[in-house]
Amino acid sequence: MTSRVFLLGWLLWFPVWGFAETLPRIVFDTDIAGDVDDALALAMLHALADRGECTIEAVTVSKSHPQNAPMVDAINTFYGRSGIPIGVTKGNYPKDSKYVDLAEQKDDGVLRYPHDLMSSADAPDAVDVLRQVLAEAEPNSITIIPVGLAVNIADLLESPADDISPLTGVELVRDKVKLLSIMAGAFNPVNGNTHFLEANVVNHVGSMQRFVRQWPSEVPVVWSDFNIGIRARYPRRSIANDFKYMPHHIIRESYLLFCGPDHDRPSWDLTSVLYAVRPGDGYFGLSPKGTVGVADDGFTTFTPAATGNHRYLKMNGMQAARVIEVQRALVSQPPVRHQPSGR
Numbered sequence: 001m002t003s004r005v006f007l008l009g010w011l012l013w014f015p016v017w018g019f020a021e022t023l024p025r026i027v028f029d030t031d032i033a034g035d036v037d038d039a040l041a042l043a044m045l046h047a048l049a050d051r052g053e054c055t056i057e058a059v060t061v062s063k064s065h066p067q068n069a070p071m072v073d074a075i076n077t078f079y080g081r082s083g084i085p086i087g088v089t090k091g092n093y094p095k096d097s098k099y100v101d102l103a104e105q106k107d108d109g110v111l112r113y114p115h116d117l118m119s120s121a122d123a124p125d126a127v128d129v130l131r132q133v134l135a136e137a138e139p140n141s142i143t144i145i146p147v148g149l150a151v152n153i154a155d156l157l158e159s160p161a162d163d164i165s166p167l168t169g170v171e172l173v174r175d176k177v178k179l180l181s182i183m184a185g186a187f188n189p190v191n192g193n194t195h196f197l198e199a200n201v202v203n204h205v206g207s208m209q210r211f212v213r214q215w216p217s218e219v220p221v222v223w224s225d226f227n228i229g230i231r232a233r234y235p236r237r238s239i240a241n242d243f244k245y246m247p248h249h250i251i252r253e254s255y256l257l258f259c260g261p262d263h264d265r266p267s268w269d270l271t272s273v274l275y276a277v278r279p280g281d282g283y284f285g286l287s288p289k290g291t292v293g294v295a296d297d298g299f300t301t302f303t304p305a306a307t308g309n310h311r312y313l314k315m316n317g318m319q320a321a322r323v324i325e326v327q328r329a330l331v332s333q334p335p336v337r338h339q340p341s342g343r
Contacts, residue, residue, distance in 0.1 A: 031148025036258035046079035087129030185300035202298030229268030242332035
């Protein structure tokens, strides 16, 4: 009897342990200084990692703010992953922020949210971090989730062979990346506007054009456009009720600093994370295959093509309700080191 119980337990555990190498290995590329959905999305990634559904290989930052890297480091440390590599663009893409200065908040002279990086200037170049992750990865194993400007991805694609890898950026991507799940663009009218210019594109059109033009055709790209995030808003009642397991929570405080307690914030960046980690769970539909174009004013177009490697997310009302609830549950999930007793 004992041997049967042991064998049953081993078989129940084996699917998780035996296939650990198939878990999505994520690189999160964020413009965190801007909207708070970047912070929510990073929290959700950590929750999914805590559940054993993915690993976080690196976080790269696509906008220039002294506290961007410290804020990312503070969130990673809050969730018990202070060792995640962080890279920052060395270009000049400044952005004010309502909440990343939270990384400097002190209580009685001690950082409320500990971290090691004190300034974005102390972080390595984002392209070097991306090249290092890809160079060390197994073939077809990395998922990249860009949720801000495309500067880091475009610069990666244009990077030459170097001491990190004898491969160019395009060659590294072709060999090592299995999916790019990007939040950007608008492929259908937004509130009746048939020429909507989405922020992640229009704020640096050139880099988005460079990315679309040079991305290898062998690697699939899935876009979560503006319409998806505005239909799946993060509920303010979660901010009010779901984070009471500790007196200070870096995500709750970031949300309140950005938009206050009376706003349901669109979950743009979260949807790209959710699809990247759980692509087969039915939260979204997908467009046919096609190609994406980026006009000089930032307007994005999608052209169906059987040989295309781009698709975009679709979502009906029932799916939107599921997405809202699962994103709420994951974002507010206590970090492993802060789990309440009995949970």
